[in-house]
Amino acid sequence: xxxxxxxxxxxxxxxxxxxxxxxxxxxxxxxxxxxxxxxxxxxxxxxxxxxxxxxxxxxxxxxxxxxxxxxxxxxxxxxxxxxxxxxxxxxxxxxxxxxxxxxxxxxxxxxxxxxxxxxxxxxxxxxxxxxxxxxxxxxxxxxxxxxxxxxxxxxxxxxxxxxxxxxxxxxxxxxxxxxxxxxxxxxxxxxxxxxxxxxxxxxxxxxxxxxxxxxxxxxxxxxxxxxxxxxxxxxxxxxxxxxxxxxxxxxxxxxxxxxxxxxxxxxxxxxxxxxxxxxxxxxxxxxxxxxxxxxxxxxxxxxxxxxxxxxxxxxxxxxxxxxxxxxxxxxxxxxxxxxxxxxxxxxxxxxxxxxxxxxxxxxxxxxxxxxxxxxxxxxxxxxxxxxxxxxxxxxxxxxxxxxxxxxxxxxxxxxxxxxxxxxxxxxxxxxxxxxxxxxxxxxxxxxxxxxxxxxxxxxxx
Amino acid sequence: xxxxxxxxxxxxxxxxxxxxxxxxxxxxxxxxxxxxxxxxxxxxxxxxxxxxxxxxxxxxxxxxxxxxxxxxxxxxxxxxxxxxxxxxxxxxxxxxxxxxxxxxxxxxxxxxxxxxxxxxxxxxxxxxxxxxxxxxxxxxxxxxxxxxxxxxxxxxxxxxxxxxxxxxxxxxxxxxxxxxxxxxxxxxxxxxxxxxxxxxxxxxxxxxxxxxxxxxxxxxxxxxxxxxxxxxxxxxxxxxxxxxxxxxxxxxxxxxxxxxxxxxxxxxxxxxxxxxxxxxxxxxxxxxxxxxxxxxxxxxxxxxxxxxxxxxxxx
Numbered sequence: 001x002x003x004x005x006x007x008x009x010x011x012x013x014x015x016x017x018x019x020x021x022x023x024x025x026x027x028x029x030x031x032x033x034x035x036x037x038x039x040x041x042x043x044x045x046x047x048x049x050x051x052x053x054x055x056x057x058x059x060x061x062x063x064x065x066x067x068x069x070x071x072x073x074x075x076x077x078x079x080x081x082x083x084x085x086x087x088x089x090x091x092x093x094x095x096x097x098x099x100x101x102x103x104x105x106x107x108x109x110x111x112x113x114x115x116x117x118x119x120x121x122x123x124x125x126x127x128x129x130x131x132x133x134x135x136x137x138x139x140x141x142x143x144x145x146x147x148x149x150x151x152x153x154x155x156x157x158x159x160x161x162x163x164x165x166x167x168x169x170x171x172x173x174x175x176x177x178x179x180x181x182x183x184x185x186x187x188x189x190x191x192x193x194x195x196x197x198x199x200x201x202x203x204x205x206x207x208x209x210x211x212x213x214x215x216x217x218x219x220x221x222x223x224x225x226x227x228x229x230x231x232x233x234x235x236x237x238x239x240x241x242x243x244x245x246x247x248x249x250x251x252x253x254x255x256x257x258x259x260x261x262x263x264x265x266x267x268x269x270x271x272x273x274x275x276x277x278x279x280x281x282x283x284x285x286x287x288x289x290x291x292x293x294x295x296x297x298x299x300x301x302x303x304x305x306x307x308x309x310x311x312x313x314x315x316x317x318x319x320x321x322x323x324x325x326x327x328x329x330x331x332x333x334x335x336x337x338x339x340x341x342x343x344x345x346x347x348x349x350x351x352x353x354x355x356x357x358x359x360x361x362x363x364x365x366x367x368x369x370x371x372x373x374x375x376x377x378x379x380x381x382x383x384x385x386x387x388x389x390x391x392x393x394x395x396x397x398x399x400x401x402x403x404x405x406x407x408x409x410x411x412x413x414x415x416x417x418x419x420x421x422x423x424x425x426x427x428x429x430x431x432x433x434x435x436x437x438x439x440x441x442x443x444x445x446x447x448x449x450x451x452x453x454x455x456x457x458x459x460x461x
Numbered sequence: 462x463x464x465x466x467x468x469x470x471x472x473x474x475x476x477x478x479x480x481x482x483x484x485x486x487x488x489x490x491x492x493x494x495x496x497x498x499x500x501x502x503x504x505x506x507x508x509x510x511x512x513x514x515x516x517x518x519x520x521x522x523x524x525x526x527x528x529x530x531x532x533x534x535x536x537x538x539x540x541x542x543x544x545x546x547x548x549x550x551x552x553x554x555x556x557x558x559x560x561x562x563x564x565x566x567x568x569x570x571x572x573x574x575x576x577x578x579x580x581x582x583x584x585x586x587x588x589x590x591x592x593x594x595x596x597x598x599x600x601x602x603x604x605x606x607x608x609x610x611x612x613x614x615x616x617x618x619x620x621x622x623x624x625x626x627x628x629x630x631x632x633x634x635x636x637x638x639x640x641x642x643x644x645x646x647x648x649x650x651x652x653x654x655x656x657x658x659x660x661x662x663x664x665x666x667x668x669x670x671x672x673x674x675x676x677x678x679x680x681x682x683x684x685x686x687x688x689x690x691x692x693x694x695x696x697x698x699x700x701x702x703x704x705x706x707x708x709x710x711x712x713x714x715x716x717x718x719x720x721x722x723x724x725x726x727x728x729x730x731x732x733x734x735x736x737x738x739x740x741x742x743x744x745x746x747x748x749x750x751x752x753x754x755x756x757x758x759x760x761x762x763x764x765x766x767x768x769x770x771x772x773x774x775x776x
Binding site for chain 1: 523525526527530531532534535536538539542556563564565566567568569572573574575597600601696697698723724726
């Protein structure tokens with residue numbers, strides 16, 4: 001205890017030792033010298049200021065005079081306080097007083113007055129501005145959802161976490177950080193802040209310069225199962241996800257897991273684009289796949305074919321397969337098979353005014369469980385037409401069995417209307433009717449605001 | 462049991478990889494011509510001028526398409542994966558569609574910073590670099606300046622020189638050929654520019670309005686004055702109040718010509734033209750915007766003919 005006290009005292013008094021050694025007269029003389037020095041420096045700064053102000057032609061001649069007056073008053077005030085404040089710290093060291101803090105603090109209001117006049121001021125932000133150059137592209141996307149009407153979700157679905165949309169909800173805030181890492185790879189991070197916490201939606205490195213035309217991804221990312229599973233919430237053509245994604249593909253989270261992915265464009269007849277993707281994941285994806293031990297990895301394969309029918313019309317087809325272990329244990333497997341089809345029409349001379357996208361996905365699930373495996377099937381079909389630069393309308397038909405009770409089939413349809421004030425914000429309304437297998441009906445009106453801050457990069461086609 | 466499952470998984474992955482690898486031996490590109498993909502048709506036209514018959518060049522965006530909003534179709538990937546050189550306009554013109562195509566192409570050469578990636582904006586004189594604070598309250602602004610720089614023939618010359626140098630770098634054995642092509646192009650451009658400037662001389666100082674800010678380089682070169690845009694802010698569709706302001710301003714300032722890019726809805730410009738007695742001219746800003754605009758020279762020939770006609774009609 002004594003030792004601690006002693007060391008504390010030493011620490012406390014050490015800086016004061018030089019002061020104690022010098023006599024009070026000496027220190028007074030020194031203070032005076034310092035004061036004079038400060039005054040001299042102030043005069044010098046003032047002179048420099050005047051030179052600077054007269055050198056830069058100003059639109060309004062009163063402003064520099066005014067600011068100069070403000071400046072001199074401020075310096076007079078500040079000089080006293082600056083010396084009073086700085087003297088103990090600098091006393092005894094003999095270092096010249098740095099004029100910058102004095103002038104800077106004195107100038108603060110003056111700077112604001114002069115800046116709009118285009119005065120050249122010291123570039124205080126220079127270092128930080130330069131450091132921003134290599135920062136990643138940062139974006140934040142807000143997704144606000146509201147709902148009115150009767151959801152009537154059956155208790156069996158609520159019990160497995162399929163809760164109705166609340167009246168008002170800041171559904172998701174997606175922070176995107178994207179950059180080129182080095183000459184060989186780029187990195188993408190998407191963090192989502194929901195009501196229940198933060199989640200890494202995606203975070204991966206993409207190797208873009210591999211030999212043989214391969215593109216590899218390593219990290220956490222959304223699996224290439226069909227189309228909807230790969231999309232982030234804010235690029236969906238609806239507010240919600242189709243029933244089939246909700247019932248068979250873990251809903252909003254989807255197949256989204258840590259893993260590896262390899263993609264390559266495959267040889268095909270002229271004019272056809274064929275791409276194969278192979279992915280291996282840890283094996284944890286919502287309620288679809290659960291990894292009970294290290295060996296319970298899940299795998300996913302996707303084959304995509306695309307063809308331009310005309311300059312304006314194209315068709316995109318895909319088949320997907322995924323296999324993993326489910327929540328009942330390592331010996332229980334879930335197999336998923338999917339077909340997706342997209343038809344697009346975009347008149348090239350009127351790209352921003354009109355287009356049509358027809359989509360459909362068909363998914364089969366085979367889930368090992370007691371007493372026997374469940375084979376569920378579901379699909380959705382949808383169409384969206386852009387009426388003009390700001391309005392798009394669309395509709396969707398849904399039908400899906402449930403992964404755990406395949407004989408319970410839910411149906412639904414939705415009508416969607418979207419308005420874009422600009423490219424960076426979107427207002428959407430969706431009427432959703434759901435007929436649950438239990439005989440209940442849900443009638444809801446959902447609405448959504450999406451707003452984009454910053455430089456959000458383009459999304460894959 | 463466990464082992465067999467693991468084997469199945471591994472063999473599944475291997476199968477897909479083998480499928481993909483099967484074509485690795487395929488030549489990526491033929492040895493003969495340099496394969497070039499450009500973002501827009503104007504860059505393709507300039508590349509063609511200097512590359513002659515030693516290149517194969519294709520543009521992603523068509524001349525009549527809005528270069529800001531091109532769909533990143535996978536069919537473009539087929540072109541990009543074999544390209545030796547990708548030439549982009551830059552200044553974030555293609556930010557909405559090109560980056561994912563580059564990433565997915567599986568072509569290391571054309572990645573940003575790679576030997577086959579050329580940002581043509583580095584050679585050009587760029588106008589309208591925003592100063593002060595840049596926010597989206599100003600609309601969809603390009604923070605690095607206006608990307609429609611190819612509409613100044615001098616920029617066309619500078620970019621062509623840049624492309625010729627790059628091609629010479631990629632294939633040093635043909636460097637003299639590319640340089641000769643450039644010299645010939647430059648000479649023809651000088652002559653054409655004289656003709657164009659002479660044609661436009663009587664209309665120097667005439668006021669116009671445009672739909673989008675696509676024309677600052679063009680207007681500056683030919684001594685025309687822009688009085689505003691039909692879009693209240695870049696990327697924001699016309700609003701009634703802004704249109705009314707424009708009509709009043711045009712009447713006051715005697716503005717008689719409206720330039721409309723072919724990919725914008727002509728309804729608003731036409732109604733403004735009716736109100737003010739002006740002419741709305743649908744003027745393609747890119748090569749390929751109309752069938753007869755097949756090269757860089759014809760782009761100016763075509764546009765200037767339209768302009769002269771409009772100026773004469775609205776004297």
